Amino acid sequence: MAKEHSVDIIIDGKQVRAEAGEKILWAALSAGIEIPHLCAIEEADPPLGTCSLCLVEVEGRGVVASCVEPVSEGMVVHTRGRGSALRRRAMELLLADHPMTCKECPKKGKCEFLKVARAMKVKRPTHYRPFARVELPVDTSHPRIIFDPNQCIRCGRCLWVCKERLGEVPFDFINKGYEMCISTFMSRPLAETSCTGCGACVEVCPVAALCLKEQA
Amino acid sequence: MQGHLNDLQQRAQKKWEQLEGEALTVRIGTPTCGRAAGALDTLQDFRERIEKEGVEAHIIEVGCMGLCFAEPLVIIHKPKSGLPPILYGFITQQHVQRLVEGFLLGDDPCLELALGTVEFKEDGTPYIPELARFEIEERLVLRNCGYIDPLDIGHYLARGGYLTLQRALQMEPDAIILEIERAKLRGRGGAGFSTARKWRGCREIEARPKYLICNADEGDPGAFMDRVVLESDPHSVIEGMVIAAHVIGASQGFVYTRAEYPLVIERLKVALSQAREIGALGENIFDSGLSFDIELVAGAGAFVCGESTAMIYSIEGKRPMPRVRPPRSVERGLWQKPTVVNNVKTFALVQRIMEQGGERFSRIGTVGSTGTAVFALAGRVQQIGLVEVPMGTSLRKVIFDVGGGIPEGRRFKAVQIGGPAGGCLPESSLDLPVDYDSLRQAGAIMGSGGMICLDENNCMVETARYFLDFLCRESCGKCSMGRLVTKQMLLILEDIVKGQGTEADLDLLAALAHDVAEGTICNLCSSAANPTLTTLRYFRAEYEAHVKEKRCPALICRELITYYIVPEQCERGCDHCVLTCPTEAITTDERTRRKRILQDKCVKCGTCLDVCPPEYRAVIKVSPPEKVKELEKAAGG
Numbered sequence: 001m002a003k004e005h006s007v008d009i010i011i012d013g014k015q016v017r018a019e020a021g022e023k024i025l026w027a028a029l030s031a032g033i034e035i036p037h038l039c040a041i042e043e044a045d046p047p048l049g050t051c052s053l054c055l056v057e058v059e060g061r062g063v064v065a066s067c068v069e070p071v072s073e074g075m076v077v078h079t080r081g082r083g084s085a086l087r088r089r090a091m092e093l094l095l096a097d098h099p100m101t102c103k104e105c106p107k108k109g110k111c112e113f114l115k116v117a118r119a120m121k122v123k124r125p126t127h128y129r130p131f132a133r134v135e136l137p138v139d140t141s142h143p144r145i146i147f148d149p150n151q152c153i154r155c156g157r158c159l160w161v162c163k164e165r166l167g168e169v170p171f172d173f174i175n176k177g178y179e180m181c182i183s184t185f186m187s188r189p190l191a192e193t194s195c196t197g198c199g200a201c202v203e204v205c206p207v208a209a210l211c212l213k214e215q216a
Numbered sequence: 217m218q219g220h221l222n223d224l225q226q227r228a229q230k231k232w233e234q235l236e237g238e239a240l241t242v243r244i245g246t247p248t249c250g251r252a253a254g255a256l257d258t259l260q261d262f263r264e265r266i267e268k269e270g271v272e273a274h275i276i277e278v279g280c281m282g283l284c285f286a287e288p289l290v291i292i293h294k295p296k297s298g299l300p301p302i303l304y305g306f307i308t309q310q311h312v313q314r315l316v317e318g319f320l321l322g323d324d325p326c327l328e329l330a331l332g333t334v335e336f337k338e339d340g341t342p343y344i345p346e347l348a349r350f351e352i353e354e355r356l357v358l359r360n361c362g363y364i365d366p367l368d369i370g371h372y373l374a375r376g377g378y379l380t381l382q383r384a385l386q387m388e389p390d391a392i393i394l395e396i397e398r399a400k401l402r403g404r405g406g407a408g409f410s411t412a413r414k415w416r417g418c419r420e421i422e423a424r425p426k427y428l429i430c431n432a433d434e435g436d437p438g439a440f441m442d443r444v445v446l447e448s449d450p451h452s453v454i455e456g457m458v459i460a461a462h463v464i465g466a467s468q469g470f471v472y473t474r475a476e477y478p479l480v481i482e483r484l485k486v487a488l489s490q491a492r493e494i495g496a497l498g499e500n501i502f503d504s505g506l507s508f509d510i511e512l513v514a515g516a517g518a519f520v521c522g523e524s525t526a527m528i529y530s531i532e533g534k535r536p537m538p539r540v541r542p543p544r545s546v547e548r549g550l551w552q553k554p555t556v557v558n559n560v561k562t563f564a565l566v567q568r569i570m571e572q573g574g575e576r577f578s579r580i581g582t583v584g585s586t587g588t589a590v591f592a593l594a595g596r597v598q599q600i601g602l603v604e605v606p607m608g609t610s611l612r613k614v615i616f617d618v619g620g621g622i623p624e625g626r627r628f629k630a631v632q633i634g635g636p637a638g639g640c641l642p643e644s645s646l647d648l649p650v651d652y653d654s655l656r657q658a659g660a661i662m663g664s665g666g667m668i669c670l671d672e673n674n675c676m677v678e679t680a681r682y683f684l685d686f687l688c689r690e691s692c693g694k695c696s697m698g699r700l701v702t703k704q705m706l707l708i709l710e711d712i713v714k715g716q717g718t719e720a721d722l723d724l725l726a727a728l729a730h731d732v733a734e735g736t737i738c739n740l741c742s743s744a745a746n747p748t749l750t751t752l753r754y755f756r757a758e759y760e761a762h763v764k765e766k767r768c769p770a771l772i773c774r775e776l777i778t779y780y781i782v783p784e785q786c787e788r789g790c791d792h793c794v795l796t797c798p799t800e801a802i803t804t805d806e807r808t809r810r811k812r813i814l815q816d817k818c819v820k821c822g823t824c825l826d827v828c829p830p831e832y833r834a835v836i837k838v839s840p841p842e843k844v845k846e847l848e849k850a851a852g853g
Contacts, residue, residue: 049540049737052697063734065695068540086697086735089728093700127724129707131700154693173535173693176518178703180693 009075023047024066024077025054035079036087036120038113038206039155040067043164048156052090053116056083088122095124097131098207099150105208106215112206113153136181141189144197144213147171152182152209158201170195182209221382221502224494225373232374236293240273240320241301242266243291245362247280247447248479249440249601254308255288261312262290271320279448281362282602283331283347289362291334292319299325301334303344334363339572340375349618354580355604356588357564361448366483369490372451378496380571381455385504389419389463396566398574400586405431405524405559406634406663407739408585408652411566418464418546418556427555428466430457430510430563432473432480433527435519436635437686438594439666442560444602445590446473446480449564450487454510456563458496459570461508464556469510472527475517484512519690523740524557526692537692538738559664561590581607585651593619595668596626603667605650612646615669626671629770630754634663636683636690637743639750640676659750661743675772676755677762681709683747691741698741701732705748712759714775715766715840722759726752771837774820778841779813781824783851785834786810793824793835815844 007020011033018027026042028035039051049068056066059076063083095117102108117123139147154173159182162169170193174183184193202210235241242262246255259277266273281289286305292315293301302325304315311329318324332346341359343350355361364371372378384392397412418426430453434442446453457469473480488510491497499507513531515521526536528550549555565587569577578586585607591614594600598620605614611631615621622628630640639660641648648654652662670679688706693699705728711717729745729752736742752759761767768776781793781802788809794802801817802824804810811834813824825835838844 046539050695052695052735055697055735065540065737068737070542082734086731089701089731090696090735093704094696096704097700128704129711131703131707154696154699156694173537175693176520177687177689177691177693178699179689180699 007071007073007075009071009073009077011077012079018071021070024056024058024064024069024071024075026067027071028066028077028079033079034119035066036091036116037067038116038153039157041157041160041204044160048160050154050156051094053087053094053120055086055090057081088120091117091120091122092125093128094153095122096128097133098124098153100124105151106211107208111208116206139184139190140213141191142195142197142213143191144199145190145195145202146211146213147190148209148211149181149183150209151207153207154180154182155206156182157204157206158182158210161200161204165198165200166194166196168194221378221494225376225379228370228373231370235274236295238295239293240271240296241276241291241293242273242320243276243278243293243301243363245280245287245289246277247444248477249280249284249444250287250289251479253287257309258288258290258307258312261309262316265312265316266320269316269321271316273320276365277367278363279361279366280444280602282358282444282604283362283599284601285599286331289331290315291363292325293334294319294325297323297325299333302327303331303334304329305331349599349603352609352613352618353604354588354606356568356577356580357445357452357561357590358602358604359449359568360452361444361602364449366448366450367486369451369487369494372449373494376571377451378455378491378494380567381458381496382502384459384570385462385502385506389465392459392463392570393419395574396569399569399577400574401562401565401569401577402585402652403558404561404565404590404664405557406661408662411558411562414546414556414558415460415463417544418554421547421554423554424465425468425553426464426466427550427553428457428461428464428469428508429524429527429531429550429555429557430469430471430560431522431524431527431557432471432477432560433515433522434474434477434560434664435522435690436664436666437683438592438632438668439635439664440592440594441590441602441665442473443477443480444592445560445564446471446477447483450484451491452564452567453560454487454491454496456566457510458501458506458508459566460556460558460563462504462506464554466556467508469508470513470531470550471510472513472515472521472531475514481512481514488512519686520692520740523738525738527557528555537694538740540737561665582649582651584653589650589662589665591650591665591667593667593669595632596622596671596674597669598623607651608649610647610649611641614650614667615646619669622669622671626673628669629672629674630670630676630679630751632668632670632679632683632747633666634661634743634746635666636686637661637740637746638663638666639746640670640679640754641750642754644754659746659753661746673770673772675713675768675770676751676758677709677768678713678770678772680748680751681706681713684709684744687741687744691744692738695737695741697732697735698737698744701728701735702741702744704728705732705745709748712762713768713773715762715773717763719760719763721763722752722756765840767840769839771839773839776841777820777837777839778815778844779818779820779822779824780836780838780844780847781811781813781834782836783808783810783812785832787829787832787834790829790832792827792829796823796827798823812848815841 016031037054332344402408530536
């Protein structure tokens with residue numbers, strides 16, 4: 001057996017065999033240990049590491065994003081405790097920053113974001129200051145795709161998949177800090193970009209930021 | 217080729233000796249700080265007058281000596297007078313005539329304008345014995361700053377420049393690493409990682425090509441160390457970089473600086489082409505077989521580019537967003553190739569260590585933090601400027617003995633160290649030695665060297681809000697934790713300074729700060745909590761006054777103060793406040809002629825306080841705002 005290519009780690013007291021270089025998240029999931037995750041795509045290299053929902057604690061290293069941190073021999077991982085508290089914080093704030101117009105949402109019932117929130121037992125909190133994000137116009141210019149920037153949680157999955165399929169991405173992250181969001185070049189309508197309407201981004205979007213017109 | 221450098225060096229030295237021993241020289245500091253104070257006018261005036269009077273004098277444009285508070289600075293050396301070079305401060309156009317007629321033409325050294333004389337240590341480092349700060353300072357990075365012409369490589373060569381490189385190129389790279397290890401040099405960018413370890417890590421990697429980056433993207437508010445070094449002595453950084461390139465085997469280097477530093481870009485371009493001319497950059501440097509060149513990259517104004525992985529993306533032409541490590545940049549950096557990123561001052565120190573030996577360097581400073589630290593003193597301090605002291609010097613010495621303390625007799629309150637991601641340390645920390653580990657323990661970081669002094673007129677809650685606002689705008693926004701937690705903290709702080717905070721907010725704020733410190737992917741946001749955490753830790757009473765009593769003890773937070781005219785102090789005949797008030801909120805009592813502020817009209821602009829003549833000081837600020845009613849009642853009754 002190719003022993004040198006696998007390592008033993010301990011997750012929540014359970015011994016787990018993982019491939020060397022594999023990220024903690026995927027090792028845990030294949031061993032049947034649940035860690036919440038949203039932005040993670042196993043093939044993405046480097047990993048997106050944007051959602052902060054898969055944080056775990058590694059002894060001697062502190063809190064890390066489990067979709068980013070590779071396993072190493074003898075590593076001891078705790079998915080509960082500090083990691084769990086930080087994951088909850090991230091989810092609470094993501095919910096607080098989301099419009100939560102679920103009733104009229106085209107992804108109603110299929111929303112990955114809410115599914116993860118429910119699994120984490122996190123509800124929209126009330127003890128934070130409202131973010132009061134400025135509402136942006138919805139782009140319906142494209143014959144197949146609707147882009148609603150207000151729904152976006154900035155996970156970046158659409159960018160990754162689009163780059164894989166098309167190579168040349170018609171949109172990207174713009175701005176800094178809290179104002180960071182996804183936009184086409186100079187906020188041009190999606191119809192005027194190189195978007196082919198293949199719908200790959202719609203498939204990976206965990207919310208209703210990208211939808212097919214036929215869904216809406 | 218080796219002979220070539222020695223020839224150049226000897227010629228430069230001869231010229232320098234002539235300049236220093238015989239010629240009449242006028243050195244004028246024209247770095248950015250000098251220019252802001254009018255140094256270019258001073259320069260122009262000197263040129264015109266010298267030409268008009270027909271004086272045979274050399275005018276030399278030099279960099280910054282660190283005494284920014286006294287700019288424009290002029291050093292006049294008149295060997296015939298038998299006097300050492302004399303340093304003059306605050307030389308604006310009005311003093312030029314006096315200096316030209318008095319000293320250049322006559323025998324009067326104009327001592328009333330002088331700050332001191334320039335003397336030289338054994339290794340040629342200039343110092344001013346009349347200024348007490350030079351007894352505390354130890355200048356390694358700043359050794360040439362303000363005395364040599366940064367645009368003339370001859371000056372650098374004359375002081376032994378590039379000889380160290382020539383020697384280093386004949387050494388085995390491992391031997392150089394050992395020397396740096398002996399010096400125990402830690403990176404001057406802030407984190408304090410061992411330079412030898414970083415270099416060794418990169419050297420041991422097989423992949424080619426390798427890249428070297430000099431981080432000169434100095435974005436911290438109030439920090440200007442790297443700018444001064446590059447404007448005043450660019451060759452020491454270039455020399456340090458070529459030594460590093462030899463060690464790790466890099467073929468291409470980059471200096472990443474800010475587009476907001478036009479003078480750095482201008483001077484560095486000249487320095488790079490001069491270095492190429494003498495063969496210190498380019499193909500087969502000094503016949504050593506090493507080929508290495510440096511390209512200048514100007515950033516587009518994003519603070520986050522100072523983070524090394526974001527900087528690498530920026531050089532590649534991509535959006536600068538920090539990425540998670542591992543892999544570290546020494547393994548997979550620029551274009552996925554092994555890359556070493558070091559700070560400007562680290563390279564300058566490498567040159568110095570290779571010149572003087574690691575042993576000597578390691579004796580300066582403390583056991584854990586060797587060598588010197590360069591700080592940019594700014595804010596509420598008398599002598600704003602650059603300071604270079606041995607590591608381990610106490611904050612008190614830096615701020616009071618070197619920086620001259622707090623102006624106008626006000627009381628020191630705190631010092632913000634390490635930029636917006638650093639911490640605010642209170643008076644009780646003044647005896648803390650300045651080194652990587654002590655600062656970290658106290659909740660601050662060394663950072664790259666910003667040191668902003670705050671006095672009793674600064675509100676610590678407002679200070680925390682200011683720094684968080686900066687980071688909230690300037691972080692990349694990539695991870696939810698960094699993007700949303702910092703924003704939530706900012707919203708809470710904005711409410712507290714408006715008097716809309718509660719006691720529960722303080723706990724929430726602290727909890728959020730701890731979360732962001734642990735849960736973000738890069739150092740930028742994880743240290744964003746530091747100003748909030750340290751102000752909460754050391755100045756909790758101020759926060760409590762804001763949330764419990766709606767009172768701002770420093771009388772800064774606009775929503776928590778009111779202006780009030782003390783009737784007994786108001787000079788009745790004077791109408792300054794009435795005439796300047798933009799909202800006509802000040803009325804005059806017809807009988808007593810005393811002034812009173814109509815609070816519902818007042819917009820709290822503070823003009824009345826500014827214009828009230830200092831002999832009266834009748835306008836005061838009170839907090840909380842309701843207090844003004846009691847005062848008015850007491851005065852009325």
